Amino acid sequence: MTTPSDLTVGTAWNGELARGWIAVPTASDDKYSRGVLGMVTGSARYPGAAVLGAEAAARTGVGMIRYLGAERAAHEVLRRRPEVVSAPGRVQGWLLGSGMDADDRDADDLRRLREALDDGTPLVVDAGALDLVMRARGPVVITPHYRELSRALAAAADDGAPTPEPDEIRADPGRWAERAASTLGATVLLKGHTTHVATPDGSRVTVTAGPPWLATAGSGDVLGGVLGALVATHADAIRERGHEALAALAATAAWVHGRAGEAASQGGPVAALDVAEAVPAVLRRLLARS
Template structure:
């Protein structure tokens, strides 16, 4: 029986800087998210990644979301350069022009740890390195259709464990299937589950925050993932745990919005590390 992910396991995913750390050794996350139609997704993902412990975020998306990202987080770099992991797709659709697709595939060719979300889920066949997909029930349907598996959203919702495992087996990558109970599966089967911290987490942009948290964890563990790609499922579970706990802390029993979740992440990490040291 697969066990539920715990706080102690999530604590082990936090990369704590040392006196010798710099912004590069702490991890650089490259982010290509947001669009003219959905610019807020870029802001939410970058905000969450920034608060999860990376040394730098490079935002390389469209102009409108880039200006909003910089207005919120002026420390973000918008010039291309070295990264340790990528986050693609939040706030986008698969209807991209050929040049945009070429650039994304070129970045996937770097074989770096990568989160594929929302409009980038169709890039699974181009994945070269450690990749984790973060679909909700409806988004898993076209992922499975692309590998010849016909299933309806209602079927995925009724048996999320079955379809998360099937998607991981068919695509060969790690799958984080979002829901009230998040399923994390890879080629070995269902690895673990994570229960959402609050029903209030079901709010617009919440998934964009999760993508940022996960991208940050991948960037801070690039070397470890290069040595052992199976660790990807552990980091995905830890991201889901941090996301759920941040939602619980932000809510306090009342309604929240996505930005509230991102803003609660540092407190959650601080308390998590404090508990681990006791």
């Protein structure tokens, strides 16, 4: 695993660093000790986001997935991945908000999100749950793009306080990732061709991985699933090392996602599901280097 010196400002994440954050099961492991990821993602309008996140998480390597989101999305997840469990129970990490819209949440979705935010478990927060990040009781990593980070900062600001426009964030993403991490008290994975990962204590790493073809619908949902699985399988490290561990896991997820995009694309167009399906081969090659 990384040491604190690996997380200095400007560090470029690579496969050697990522390999230490892939949990490899042993003969004594079972599905619970390998990590259980809870998911409240997708919605009646965007059920595919839940499917893509679950697909990516399953292929990254996690003992169990508990999907506890909207009914239509649950139906689609189970049709694609029948091993997913739809009953509540203990989890080691949560993936929240992918495929959800903060302006169009129903009461049930809001209740599910709040219950997950309140239980103290490590959290990956995306898209339609970013406005709720300040109420989280557990350690948090958020995964916004420029527009989503602008909205998240606006939701956290005092009334009337100025907040950045998306174009301001796009012009200086590293600085805004650092400012957002400090403001929100969360590790920030700011998505882009160069991804910036920043912690509240000022550490920052960059990840440049994946072809421009990865800028496609659902790609971020796949990244969320990869990161959710890594968080669930490293709950002990997060308890011990906090945001340092979350930053390393976020950078590893971005690196794996980018390499899966390259493998799926091979120089041409790619769809998000192709990227999720390429993840196991990427991990296999990465682990074979050790």
